[in-house]
Amino acid sequence: MRYLSIDLEATGLREHDSIIEFAMAPFCTKDKTIATPLCRSVYVKCESFESLKPTLDPWVIEHNEALIKRAHCDGLSLPDLQKFLVDYLTSPAVTSYFGTQTGQKIILLGKSMNALDLPFLNRDLGWEFMRKYFHHQVLDLSSVVRAFVDKGLLPPETVSGSALMKHLKMGDVAHTALEDAMNVAKIYLKLLT
Secondary structure, three states: OEEEEEEEEEOOOOOOOOEEEEEEEEEEOOOOEEOHHHOEEEEEOOOOHHHHHHHOOHHHHHHHHHHHHHHHHHOEOHHHHHHHHHHHHOOHHHHHHHOHHHOOOEEEEEOOHHHHHHHHHHHHHOHHHHHHHEEEEEEEHHHHHHHHHHOOOOOHHHHOHHHHHHHOOOOOOOOOHHHHHHHHHHHHHHHHO
């Protein structure tokens, strides 16, 4: 199977928070490769750090100030993000990789996909956009890991992303969208072996 591993960085985890970075990493479980030439990352426009700061969690203030400032200055507006994604998803390289020229839809993989990524993407890109380009079935790495823990194949502490990375000897979570999207794909491929 081929999946599109996605990750987003946001100003927080609450309903009103904003996406500030979005990344995609296509990969194949059959040959266990990431299609690196098709990986993409983009900043998404948000309010200024100064205007957001009173409502930000302390962790976000400490770790994501530079990212928020970059997104505010260099980020794409939501309509431009949607256009960027349409251009990417309908490009010959991507349609050929996923077979979407024959009507198949791309299946998304992400960590905490159902809790964060999908609600933000449905809100900001629209339900119709998401259903047009992506399959209704998704693969949530957090759920897969919990199943492995329940089966006794992973220790309980690996339900934390950082603990899982350490357990798999993959270093620390980067908290940059592209590296995290690629690492989620790598983790899934490791779990399959």
